Amino acid sequence: MPQFSRRQFLVGTGVLSALGVAGASVITWDELQQRAVTTPLAAGSGILVVLTLYGGNDGISTVIPYADNAYHDARPELSYRPEEVLHLDDQLGFNPALKGLSGLWRDRTLAIVRGVGYPEPDHSHFRSMDIWQTASPDEPVQTGWIGRWLDATGDDPVRAVNIGPVLPQLALGAKHTAAALDPASAPLSDDLAAVLSGLAAADASDSPARARVCTGYQAEQTVRQTFSSLKSPGKTAANPLTAQLDLVAQCVKAGVPTRVYSVSLGGFDTHADERHTQEQLLGRLDEAVTAFLKDLSTHPRGRDVVLMAYSEFGRRVAANASQGTDHGTAGPVFLAGASVAGGFHGDEPSLTDLDNGDLKVTVDFRDVYHELLHRVLATDPTPVVGSGRRDLGLLSA
Template identity: 80%
Template sequence: MPEFTRRQFLVGSSVLGALGVLGASAITWDELHRRAETTPLPPGSGVLVVLTLYGGNDGINTVIPYADNAYHDARPELAYRAEEVLHLDDRLGLNPAMKGLAQLWQQRRLAIVRGVGYPKPDHSHFRSMDIWQTASPDEPVPTGWIGRWLDVTGDDPVRAVSIGSVLPQLALGVKHTAAALDPASAPLPPEMSAALSGLAATDPADSAAQGCVCTGYQAEQTVEQTFSVLKGTKATPGGNPLSAQLDLVGRCIKAAVPTRVYSVSLGGFDTHADERHTQEQLLGRFDEAVSGFLRDMAGHPVVLLAYSEFGRRVHANASQGTDHGTAGPVFVAGAPVEGGFYGDEPSLTDLDDGDLKSTVDFRDIYHELLHRVVATDPDAVVGPGRRDLGVIA
C-alpha cells in the first residue's frame, strides 16, 4: 500500500477516534466472556507495556548522581542535595517524587539501565523520537518496532493496542498496525455509528488500497467490541492521565484479553526553564501511575518499559532548566524483572561537546523485551547483532 494512502488512513483513524467512534460499539460481559473463552491470553504469557515520556526527560535529575561533585558544580541551583534524594546506593538516588519506584527498587522489581542512547545522537525531538520508535538510527524508515513485530506475528487486531486516539510511530507496520483505543471517547449517535460501520464492509469492486482501509476499520471494530466494556475509568480534570491509561490496561490484562503489547504515554518533559518544580510534578504522576499499576499487576507476567527520546545536557542553562541532550536512564519494571543497575554510569566530565556519552544502545533493551517477554525472534524487528542485557529474570 503506498505510504500516502496509509497516512490518509491513519489520519482518518485518529480523527474518528477524536470524534468518539472508538466508543460507538458496545459489547456485553457475556460476549466478552465468550471471546475470552475462544481466544484468551494463554496463562503465563508475557505482556509488555511501553510508556513514552515525551519531551526529553532530564535523566540526571531523575536518577541523581548526588555524590558526584561534578553534578553539583554543573547545576548549583538545580541540583538536589544528598539528603533530598531517595538513595539507591552510595552514589545514585531517585528524584524525591519517585517514592513508589524506590519501593519497587527495594523489592528488586525495578531495573535502571543507565546511559541509554544511540550512535550519532540527534537533538531534535521529532528525529530522536522517530529513531526510538522505529529502532532505526541510521536512516528514516516508515515502520515502528512494534509495527514490525505485528507484521511477523499474525493478524489478530488485538495483539497490540495503543491507549489514545492517535497511533504513535512505533505501532505502524507494513501489513498491520496496533489499534488505537481512546479511554476518553464518547459514543456516537446510533445513526452515525451505523453509517460509519459501513466503512468496514467489503466490496468485490474495491481496489487494493480500498480493501486495506476496509480491513483497518474491521480490525478497529473488533478491538472496540473487545475493549468497550472495560472502559470504565476516564481521565478527570486535574487527575492523572497516565493512571487512567494504565487502569484501562490493567482491566484488559485481568480480563485475559489476548493483547501482548500496550502503548501509553505522558508528555511535558521539555523543561528548558524552571525545571525542578515542573519535572517533580511530572515524575510524581509517572511514579503514582506506574507503581500503582504494578502493584495491581502483582502475580501477572507484566513488564513495563519507560523511556524518553533523549536526556538533557549536564550543565543547567540560565533559566534554571536544561537543554536537549543525549543519553539517559531507561526503566524496566515488573514481576519478571531482575532489579538493579544495568549499563555503565556516564561520566559527567568526559563529555561529547557538553553531552553525556551513551553506554548502552536502546536496541539491546528492545531485543531482550521481544525475546524474553513476547517470545519473538528479535532480529526480524531490531536487526542482527543486538544482545540481551539480563534484565528479565
C-alpha cells in the first residue's frame, strides 16, 4: 500500500484549499493554543533562523571592497567612495544602509562568510535557488535540506516553521514538511475547526489507510495548538521582514518547540537603478535583523538563536549599461547571534582573477550548512549535506 505524507493527505482532501494555503500544515493566529506550555523547547536548544534574500543580492555592493581600484574601475558610476561606506577594516566596508549590522560587527556578534557559492554556478534564479535550498548542486532532488533534517529527526510537525503561506523548497522533506504560519490568514470558522477535530479522532475500526489519514489530521491539530500564547500582529508592519521576525521572536520567547524558522525578503534582482533599490532593501534587512536580535538579547533563550542570511547568487563584477548588475556567482553569507564567532571567514574573491566575468567561489555553501546542523541543531549533517563537508569555525566554542 502506498505511503502518504501529512502534506499529501491534507492537499488531497482539500482542507488546505479551504484554509487558503496549498502544500503545508497551516497555522493561523486565532487557532494558537498551549504547546509552548505543555511541551516547551528545552533550555539551551539551538534555534536556527534561515533568512532568504530572493533575487540575487549584490554582495559587492553589500560588503564593499572600497580600497580596491579594480572595484572602482569595474563600476565607475555604481561604486561607493571610501568615505561613503561603513568601514569594517582597511579594505572592506558595509553598504551605508547597514548601520545596525555595523554595530553587530563591532560587538563581534556578526560573521561574514566571503565568497560563498557552489561548483559550476548556474545564473538562473530558479536553478540556483533550488541548489541552495536542496543542498544538491550535482543533480536536482525533491527534498530540501531542512526537509531532510525533519525526515531524519522525528515527526513533530512544529519542529520547523515557515513564516508565510508558501513553503520554500528547503522546508520540504520526503516524509515531513515544515508548518506554514501566515500572519495574514483569517481564522478558521467554528464549523471547519470542528470538522478538523472530527477527522483527527482515532477509531479502532479504522483501516491502516484511514489510520494514516487520521494521523495526518492529528498533526494538523498539533500545529494549530502549538502557538496559543502568541499575540496577533495586528496592523501589517511597513517592513515585511520586521513583521516576520517579530513573530519568530514571540515564538522563541514563548518557548515554542520549534528549532528552525524560515523567513524571507525579496526584490534583489537589481538589473537597473541598483544603488537606490538595493539600499532600500538592505535598509529593511538591517532594521529587521538588528531589532530582532536586540529584542532577544536580554531573554534567556536569546543566546540559543543563530540567524543565517543568504541569497541564491551574487552579481557580476562589472556594472551594466543600466547602472545595475547582472546575475553572478559567489556572494557573502551572514551569520548573526550571541554565539557567532564574529569577523570574516573564508577568502575574499579576487576582482581581477575572474571566471568569465564572475567571482570565483572560495567557500562551498554546504560547509556553512554543515556547521549549522552540527553546532546549532546538534544533529549529524551527513544525511542532509552528504559526506566530505566540514565545520568552518563560524560559531564560538
